[in-house]
Amino acid sequence: MxxxxxxxxxxxxxxxxxxxxxxxxxxxxxxxxxxxxxxxxxxxxxxxxxxxxxxxxxxxxxxxxxxxxxxxxxxxxxxxxxxxxxxxxxxxxxxxxxxxxxxxxxxxxxxxxxxxxxxxxxxxxxxxxxxxxxxxxxxxxxxxxxxxxxxxxxxELPQPGRTIPQQVNILASSAFTPGDIQQVKDIVTEFGLIPIVVPDLSASMDGHLADSWSPITVGGTTVEELRKIGSSAFTLALGESVRTAASILEERFQIPYEVFTELTGLQPVDEFMQALSDLSGLSVPDKFRWQRRQLQDAMLDTHFYFGRKRISLALEPDLLWSTVLFLQSMGAEIQAAVTTTRSPLLENLPIEKVVIGDYEDFEQLAAGSDLLIGNSHAGNVARRLGIPLYRQGIPIYDRLGNGQVTKIGYKGTMDILFDIGNILLETEERKARELSYEM
Missing domain, CATH: 3.40.50.1980 (Nitrogenase molybdenum iron protein domain)
Structure with missing residues (x-):
């Protein structure tokens, strides 16, 4: 606690x-x-x-x-x-x-x-x-x-209707990128289910060339789909912050729901796959079984660089929760955790302390860490402390491809493993070179 x-x-x-x-x-x-x-x-x-x-x-x-x-x-x-x-x-x-x-x-x-x-x-x-x-x-x-x-x-928008057995609602929190949402949709459809995502940033903010310029969004969940939400058989709530929205649908239309507070890491993805298998009545497709084996190998390859590393994070609560649990599953230690607002998740984090604060608090707490995780505004903190930064959250304005970044599912977990692992590997090699020069 x-x-x-x-x-x-x-x-x-x-x-x-x-x-x-x-x-x-x-x-x-x-x-x-x-x-x-x-x-x-x-x-x-x-x-x-x-x-x-x-x-x-x-x-x-x-x-x-x-x-x-x-x-x-x-x-x-x-x-x-x-x-x-x-x-x-x-x-x-x-x-x-x-x-x-x-x-x-x-x-x-x-x-x-x-x-x-x-x-x-x-x-x-x-x-x-x-x-x-x-x-x-x-x-x-x-x-x-x-x-x-x-x-x-x-x-406001969903209307009652006859239940469509294969249709599921997916409520996604701000912790999920457009790339994450696309990954979720791909996974869910592989189980023969029909997802209605609210909101579907993967179709509007993913980064694609439209046929013509439009003053309004050209992709995303349609009004017709929003009306049909009340006919879904189940709701998958991705992130603790959208639990209330899922409970509203349960109260209005008696649609059962399950909350998945994280989809990064082997066990959380396993649980998500099992839930989809139970919903659809189908076994987990072979492509995901293969991706799981790849993730297991990636975890073996990278755990040497994560073990005992001190990492400090400054993220929104939902994203903080999933990232902390993932890092701890790889053997890393959380030195500092700073967030923006209160959430039921915070007290349940398996660390000593969480600070609701700013980057001044973060800089004081993160000194001596091996890695910082935060948005681009953490760049100045990283430079002053001389600690590498892995960018997550909003805004990220000094890196390209934010609409396509994926950190969930077996494949997305591999991506984040390799991205952070490479930063830690490069830091170790640089320290080794500096030590050899001193000798």
Whole structure:
């Protein structure tokens, strides 16, 4: 059991966490024909857009209600109305994700009332799905906003229907990259199951050339698929933060669910494969049995470099959990763990302490580590401490291919094994050369 510490600092130095609004907008980008609409100032939207463009290296569709000093005081109802009407005229989205920000949450705009009044004034748009999510910047972090958007989607859009035995819902947390989601879809379909992924970033943020430019997302989960979620036979919740969303579906449609808090490592993937086998009634396909043998060999090859290594991490809770357990399974020791927000997982981590803090806390705790794991903002910490950095999380702006990175399943686990193993191997060889020069 870990002790969860939240330092009472008067100011955040070198922030680790990203805002809830960014997380909610990113989740909405996994829906087809979507444009997220941020109810706040233009700066709020510009900041989120810059982060996602630098991370995914894709055109990111985001819109803003462009609140000013005057409209903030008088109320933002007219700004929301005009923003939606302008989007329908210029972009023609199939669905809109309306995200609140700290500015409008602090003012206390009645968002439900505003949307209800909008529907009355513009009945011609009653068929347009508008998903509202409360995602203020002043509390929580990216993971919370992402999970809140998923909860809003499954609360508003699915409709009841006759159960489709082979159809399963997959609710994915912010810890999973577009490449991870594609791997999950490939695995699930091999068992003869039909997955509906919420949100499906693998079809929108994976990095592909579209036939033509579009002001809205060109891939992702369709509105029709979202309506059919209530007909699924089972829900696979990937990440602790989407447990609530899975429970909403269970309450609304009596769909049973299972939560998989990690899909990296031999045992977690084995358990996922067994669950899919039980659901489908099919045995695990031979291709995955072969990949499992490859992973076992990779673990034998790399464990020499992981054993007794001191590793420090600064990640969102879901990603922190899965990465810590994976590293410990390979014999590494966790020197420091810093995260962004509270989660039921934190106290159950098999380490001494978890700090909810910033990169200043991380730098103080990580001194003397063999490896750091964090997003690109940890680069300065790594340089000052002279410790190699393995990049995970959001944003990663000094590496290419973030939309394709895969760290789950047997194959993804091999990739992360070799990536981290090569860093540790290179560090050992450099130290050996320096020692030989000194002698």
């Amino acid at each position: 870990a002790i969860v510490s939240n330092p009472n600092k008067p100011v955040v130095v070198n922030p680790l966490k990203q805002s809830q609004t960014l997380g909610a907008a990113m989740a909405f980008l996994g829906l087809k024909g979507m444009i997220p609409l941020l109810h706040g100032s233009q700066g709020c939207t510009a900041f989120a857009k810059v982060i996602m463009v630098r991370h995914f290296r894709e055109a990111i569709p985001l819109a803003t209600t462009a609140m000013t000093e005057v409209t903030t005081i008088l109320g933002g109802e007219e700004n929301i109305t005009q923003a939606i009407l302008t989007l329908m005229q210029k972009s023609q989205p199939e669905i809109i994700g309306l995200c609140t920000t700290a500015l409008t949450e602090t003012r206390g705009d009645d968002m439900q009332g505003i949307l209800k009044d909008f529907r009355k004034r513009h009945p011609e748009l009653n068929d347009l799905p508008i998903v509202l999510v409360s995602s203020p910047d002043f509390k929580g972090a990216l993971q919370d906003g992402f999970a809140a958007a998923v909860e809003a989607i499954v609360r």
